[in-house]
Amino acid sequence: MNGTSFQSDIRYWLRKGNTVNHLLFWNIVVFLGINSLRLIGFLTKNFIPFEWTSDQLAMNVPFSVFIRQPWGLITYMFTHVAIFHVLFNMINLYWFGNLFRDFLGNKRVLPLYLLGGMAGGLLYLLSSALFPGYVGYSMIGASAAVMCLLFAATTLMPNYEIGLMFIGGVKLKWLALALLVLGLISIPDGNIGGLISHLGGALLGFLYIRALQAGTDLCQPLIWVFSAGNRKTQQKSSNGNFKPKKSPLKVVKKADEVNSSRLDQLLDKINEKGYHSLSAEEKAWLDKVSKEN
Known part of the structure; x- marks a missing residue:
């Protein structure tokens, strides 16, 4: 595969209109960027650029630190360092993000991803104040946002079956429960902060579907904000000979x-x-x- 065809494939993949693809792309870009700095730091024996960048993108606590870097509430959910961390999160994002998208539409994917990540981050911030010494000083990863999409899909269709390698068909409700149990048993490994953020994302996903079923779309404000730019583009295009794809x-x-x-x-x-x-x-x-x- 030459460079031109690879770039064409990437452009086509991103232009398909699937927000899940866009989220995968930016998570991977940030991962590669951070680890490029990490490699440069290793070769030059200077880890300052890598450490500074990862610190700026992380969700940092306690509140006295967070208030100086509030953007971390957004950037942390696009940031990974470990290869298996990003791989596991991106596989789950691909599966459950597309499942959610198929049933509730493309326009809700990014808003719920952001809301789920923020819910996980805020609960992590709160827990650092309630349980000092048990929660780490920084957090990165898309896990809370992905758990939000998973639990939203599970709440909407708990008995929906997906095929897993070596296991076969598994209902979403059992898969979601298994992931929570795995999080609980990982607490002794020092992952209590991660579990807390996962619970925040999962809770937001559950509440989102319940609110949606009651007639309230919690994503609507963000949907309106994100679609405002598209409306302007469509208005400009309507003055010419543009034909929608x-x-x-x-x-x-x-x-x-x-x-x-x-x-x-x-x-x-x-x-x-x-x-x-x-x-x-x-x-x-x-x-x-x-x-x-």
């Missing part, structure tokens, strides 16, 4: 010209609001067209 979700390879307009509308609706937003008639029509092709 078709939805990146494809459930059929081709369709009759008579049905193509409705098919595009339904695919766009799924991409924006999730499969559950379709009516029973729309689901039946989509299933029929898929089987015909």
